[in-house]
Amino acid sequence: MTTSSSSAANRAPRYLQFIQTYGMLLILLLVVAIFSMLSPNFFTTGNLINIFRQVSIIGIIAVGQTLVILTAGIDLSVGSIVGLAGAVSASVTLGTGNPLFGVLAGLLTGAAVGLFNGVMVSYFKLTPFIVTLATMTGVAGITLVYTNGNPIIVSEPVYKFIGQGYIGPVPFPVVLLVLVYLLFFFILRKTVHGHYIYSIGGNEKASILAGIQVKKHKVIVYTVSGLLAGLAAVILSARLSAATPVAGTGYELDAIAAVILGGTSLFGGKGGVGGTLIGVLLLGVLTTGMNLINVSPFYQDVVKGAIVLVAVLLDRFINADSQ
């Protein structure tokens, strides 16, 4: 039983609260500072814009992942969706000659897989991990069947603009990234749906008993996750002027890592897209920075793995008092 006395104890000192809230941001800034010292080419406008462009794809996927994890679920299928949606999007663009149709087809493909996940999780009461593990494998297979294992080349200029274009000095994918984050920051903070996402993740039973249509909202969340993976697929294929069937492999893990780094609880109900953006940037900065100072790619993965572990340990340590 919690008494008012222990509530006083739970309130951490001010500096700790600050670290709890901004800890990962501080780590990000620290890492940026270190790379700036190690390499003169790091802290330049060109490189910083480059980092944002690099992370835009994982970043957009991670937004959907954040929503799913906030409801105490997980979506392992997003990487495979990137493969399938990219292939569909590219082939429809080629087939119709209309990039708009291609983009829509890509988004719809992602949303359809997400919808399937959501229905399985909500209405058939299957564990999110199992459902999305199955779709992850299944969708990857469908992509290979659909493409016969071959890449699909697109050179349609409007389509390519989505991945390669600029608005002023800003790459178009970065514009999309920023828009997606602003939109979902708003949705989580200000809309009823956002409120329910937190309440479902915080306590699903209580949410059902408050008369909330929990199933419907969970289906929306998985569908949106698929949709955003579809958007990422369009950007990726447009950027490479080609959709390759194995594109997106492993993206789900990067996205999950970013969400966790961003402080969203795997148990649901706590966190948000702001933290996820920081997590995404941290991973992006590490990759780019290590490339600049010529760290072998083999070691890069070791470092990234270690950073995720350390960050989560730190988080556990800092938040230990409040539990």
Place this chain on the structure above:
Amino acid sequence: MNEVELLRMENICKSFGPNVILKDVHFTLMPGQVHALLGANGAGKSTLMKIISGVYSLDTGTIRIHGNKVTIQSPADAKRYGVSIIHQELSLVPEMTVAENIYLGKEGSAVSAGAIFSKGNLEAQTKQLLEKYGIPLDARVKVRDLSIGHQQLVEIMKAVSDESDILIMDEPTATLTTGETEQLFAVIRSLKMKGIGIVYISHRLDEIQEICDYVSILKDGRNTAEGRIQDFSSEKIIEQMIGKQLDSYYPTSDRVPGETVLALSNVTKGRVLNQVNVQLREGEVLGLFGLLGAGQTELLKVVFGAESYDEGEILVHNQAVTLDTPAKAKAQGIALVTENRKEEGLILEQGTASNIALASMKSLSQWGLKKDAKIRSVANRYVETLNIKLSTIREPIKNLSGGNQQKAILGKWLYTEPKIVLLSEPTRGIDIGARSEIYHLLSNLADQGRAVLVASSDADEILGMCDRILVMFKGSVIAEVKREEANEELLMEYASGARDKKEVKR
């Protein structure tokens, strides 16, 4: 007394920042004593116990155990000095047997033959231990197959086998049936005989009268009264705890019930509910009394659409309705306050404002956008009218006391403007002061013409607040009793099945 005190705490002070939680508190426990530690939530009893058990350190003061001054800085220290807490949430490994649980972590010392772990030895030792305290459990049964009450006994034996002689029991009977409670008391009595001292924390005053020898009462972090239990009536205890006279603990009202708003006709659900008929009228508080597991909880959930039923009919305002989801029940003007606040009522990480708004987001939003200012003002209104004590409406509700959490849940449902309010064990684990407030609140709701249905296994509160009482036994409504005619013995006779089924007035 000449005996050496097991525990003597003197001049204990503890503050968190500017908040003084304990001020010069003293507490003494004798061998073989069951010592009730009482106080409203926030009075400091949890803090005091957390100091003994090493969760918090004290600011000033001394602790003596067996007459020796000690410093307790961690739960491990406390354990070494023989202090064990039996928590409300048990900490057993469900997949392990009773014996394995009791000796978990001690396999190396007590029960092994050399370096080889001997299962037979372990079970023999456990059997001996269980027999010593008269506990009818098989050492080889897996804990997950035991009832909550039996699991608790295993937890106690685990502490005893650690050679703890100071046991702290925090609300030990909150989740127990009457039979299990009796069994627990039998074990407590045999612990007493062995010279073990027990600190007993509970809100159930009847139990305290039955099992405790001595009582200490805290209020606002200070000792206000103590003495032998014989010298303390329940009324006196409550007065000391809340610091005021008691005549208005339960509400009184001369309201007259109106038309039937909710009627259940032959509702049946498996073996849980059997041909249940209930008529609930506007402007009345109807009590649903029964022991744990008699079906009251399920009945309320069925009405609220949270559980399905096999047969029967539910009528709201004389219209047959299908209530298969809570959303539909809510739309019919029904509210349900569940018995498990944390599991089913609250979003613990969210603020009080969010929790209060949760069931009414439709009216607190436009085009899918939340009206934050309105949510805040609604929350503030309920914080004020329901006297919810908190620091801010954004502070996670997990930090509030049980009573304040429960009031927030009531606020959540009141804002939906329900015509029918269903409550299950509305005051479980809530301190006396908040209890009384909740009784008065429910009475006011009935005075306003709403229909209130309270399911409870606490005969006192059913008798104190209900206009009419239905008694459930094994899934059936077995009797209807008027408030004037009811008394605890009568209710218990029906609820335990000791009296034959009486024709229920339709």
